[in-house]
Amino acid sequence: MTTRRELLLSLGATSAGALVLGFGFATGAGAAARPLPPASSGRGAADRARLGNYVMITADGSVTLYARNPEMGQGSKTLLPMLIAEELDADWDRVKVEYAPADAKRYEAQYAGGSMSVPDNWEPMRRVGAAARAVLVEAAARRWQADAGALVTERGFVIDRASGRKLGYGELAAEAARLPLPDPKTLTLKAPATFTILGKSHRSVDTSAILDGRPLYGIDTVVPGMKYAVYVKSPVPGARLKRADFAAARSMPGVEQVFAVEGVTPGASEQIGLARGLAPGIAIVGRNWWQVNRARTALAAEWDDAFGAEHDSEAYDARARKLLDGSGETRRQKGQVEQALAGATTVVESVYETPWLPHLTLEPQNCTARPTASGVEIWAPSQFPNDGRELVAATLGLPLDEVTVHMVRCGGGFGRRIMNDYMVEAAVIARRAKAPVKLLWAREDDVAHDYYRPGNYHRLRAGLDGAGRVVAYAVHGVSFSRGGKPVNGGEIGLDAAPGLLVPNFRLEQSLIPTILPTGWLRAPADNSLAFVHESFWDELAVAAKRDPLQFRLDHMRASFAHPIADPTEEGEPPYDVRRAAAVLERVAERSGWGRQSTPKGVGLGVATYFSHRGYVAQVAKVRVRADGDWHVEKIWVVADVGPIILNPTTAHAQVEGAVIEGVGQLTGEIRFERGRAVQANLTDFRLMRMPAAPEVDVHFLLTDNPPTGLGEPALPPALAAVSNAIFAACGARVRALPLTAQKIMAARTDVQHAG
Amino acid sequence: MKLTINGKSVNVDAPADMPLLWVLRDEIGMKGTKFGCGVAQCGACTVHLDGQPVRACVTPVGSVGARHVTTVEGLSATAEGNAVRAAWEALDVAQCGYCQAGQMMAATGLLLRNPRPSDADIDAAMQGNFCRCSTYKRIRAAIKTAAGIDPSDRREV
Secondary structure, eight states: OOOSSEEEEEEEEOTTOOEEEEEEEEOSTTOOOOOOOOOOSOOTHHHHHHHTEEEEEOTTOOEEEEEOSOOSSSSHHHHHHHHHHHHHTOOGGGOEEEEOOOOHHHHSOOOOOTTOHHHHHHHHHHHHHHHHHHHHHHHHHHHHTOOGGGOEEETTEEEETTTTEEEEHHHHHHHHTTSOOOOGGGOOOOOGGGOSSTTSOOOOTTHHHHHHTOSOBGGGOOOTTOEEEEEEOOSSTTOEEEEOOHHHHHTSTTEEEEEEEOOBOOOTTOOBTTBSOBOOEEEEEESOHHHHHHHGGGGOOEEEOGGGTTOOHHHHHHHHHHHHHSOOEEEEEESOHHHHHHTOSEEEEEEEEEOBBOOOOSSOOEEEEEEOSSSEEEEEOOSOHHHHHHHHHHHHTOOGGGEEEEEOBOSOOTTGGGOOHHHHHHHHHHHHHTSOEEEEOOHHHHHHTOOBBOOEEEEEEEEEOTTSOEEEEEEEEEEEEETTEEOTTOOOOOOSTTGGGSSEEEEEEEEEEOOSOBOOOSSTTHHHHHHHHHHHHHHHHHHTTOOHHHHHHHHHHHTTTSOOOOOSSTTSOOOOHHHHHHHHHHHHHHHTTTTOOOOTTEEEEEEEEEETTEEEEEEEEEEEOTTSOEEEEEEEEEEEOOSOOSSHHHHHHHHHHHHHHHHHHTTOOBOEETTEESOOSGGGSOOOOGGGOOEEEEEEOOOSSOOOOOSSTTSHHHHHHHHHHHHHHHSOOOOBSSOOHHHHHHHOSOTTTOO | OEEEETTEEEEOOOOTTSBHHHIIIIIIOOOSSOOSOSSSSSOTTEEEETTEEEEGGGSBGGGTTTSEEEOGGGGGGSHHHHHHHHHHHHTTOOSSOTTHHHHHHHHHHHHHHOSSOOHHHHHHHHTTOOOTTOOHHHHHHHHHHHHTSOOSOOSOO
């Protein structure tokens, strides 16, 4: 895959003689991006901040690589520097890694989301490493008056094999920094077979700090003179303050300042955290977080929140069921669905429901902000720090250059930290309090003010012909809207099997207006859509009296001759049904599908999905007990994310975590009454904990395709694999999540025989 | 009041009802012990009092008394703690890493009273420690590695 962007490199030296390599992206002809100016003055940190380097090599031979993207546990702070180090031939054991500053002008979008770190960086980061290596080799060639092409590099040295001479990168840095940079297009990248760093497991560069409990996360940030703050908001999002007892809160121990913040209302279809905006609230600032948090009870705040009255989960459910009785707006169609359904031998019809879900990052939302003479300096655990910086500038009316954002490690992200609402809040509070402030949300704030994964409702109808082939597939999905537009994270689509394989297909959508904040949860949209469609696939196999895995494979193989050309999103690769079939075949082998005999009450279920550019198939083995309680014993996973697993330990961890999280989503739910969340803290959720976590067998099927990311694609199939296994175990087809023992007991067909 | 933290005597000026978590984090400045929920549901704040795992977010500092406080910063003081830290490193357990201080404190507490835990023992000792990244597979294997027993999952599969 060639990148559409052109790599622009710049080279320079610090006053101490270090080689520094920066680069920027030009996003097309005439783009304004310029190579960064070489440094000629300043020193140390000032040089780094100004240059936006990716590579710094100092005279003592130390190599510092800068990680451009946020780290939330997915491994990019380690992997992106590994990509540079591989082509640079640096000694990975001695490489130092630091975060780059958050600055979109120098680094383009620095983000953690969409499983895109690998596709975005696989080639550009290696080119950075290759360019740095090229000037070091050239410097050695000039010193030795040798042919650069005859020199090799290894673990931080340029070596002349003919003479046995070698020079460390540090000894060459000052000379290399003065050389012209090679044209990035002329750089030859290594063949993967010759990789020495990539393809081998390397633990996170932050491991020691994590295990020793050293300050590392946003919540650990300390700034001299820092105060602590809470920000009390209405449980109904966006409601204005009617009254509060400020004096009572001020009199509480440890409290120094209490003040109301007016808030900034975003546009009708926009959300705070993504667009200019700030929720109204009351800031309590003081010397210790526990004390300021305790003072909030003294406020006895009342809010102008009557507008939330109609926003009730029960009302949403009732409205959706009514909408599913009619038709929606047609979003996609091919062939003649109604005609094909009318002519079908068998028609299967089902309604599926998925609930709203919270993110619950374990590190609650927080941000540290220090007012400066004309702006603000921010330390934030954010998945999109550049966007946060722009939001702070826009909402506070500050020039962008007056807002500095430092990336800090995120204690989980899962999509919640795409929204930078807490960054704006901290900036406003710190400027008002005229002091550095660490804003920390209580867990109750995090649950009440999440950007929830919206639920959805589907009516599915499919027609089978006499040979058991699916000939028609009609989908009507109900999701939510804000200001007339479909909400973030509630996309109703169908990017994979079975819809794309069926000759007659239609997708309709209906919307329910909501005021509740919504957003993207790990594998957004797919985390619910895979459950819906992969469960229904299973129902179709049952109706066709076929093995569910073989049924899927037969349909996929029948489509091999008709490649699906239309990607559903611009710039995304289209669904490749051959890759989908291959992971399914492999997971059948690894799990012993069709060869494994299961005891009574135990079932195997299969599901497969294509999302975030990855192809993943899973088989789950689930035990359903006599009381309907269920336990996932094991899940076999086969994933195709390209030709190489760049950091195997992290890749396996991402798959293990995504699969177990997917199982956990089967029992998750958050509900609303009168516009406010019913659940308040972790006590109110059935969380995935140690005893329920299954064994996970991870296997990667290597294919000759561009390498892609693993943060998300392993999650979606897990839900349906488990629910299909529950059906196999006891005959219960639960179509409305959460998947409770009660629903299983009501639906199971083996109940008289259950042990 | 006087506390003994990781073997050192520390003077603290804090109200007796302030939870130990916030004394550690905001009064003393030890950031290793984490805040996750404030209601003893996630285990991120797990520390030891005389070797027993407790949730620091619901432990008033005034109730600690003469008992010795051990936090993740002092984990390596015992052989068990050292073995746990080494296993966590070797198996690359952490993803976001935020819960892992609490996980390691709970695991060390388990090994201090039960040097060869079964899978059921691990389930019982660790179920109060929530990992949002779901690193449970590696936590289970790391506890067994630290105990010097076969790290494979022995539960029925």
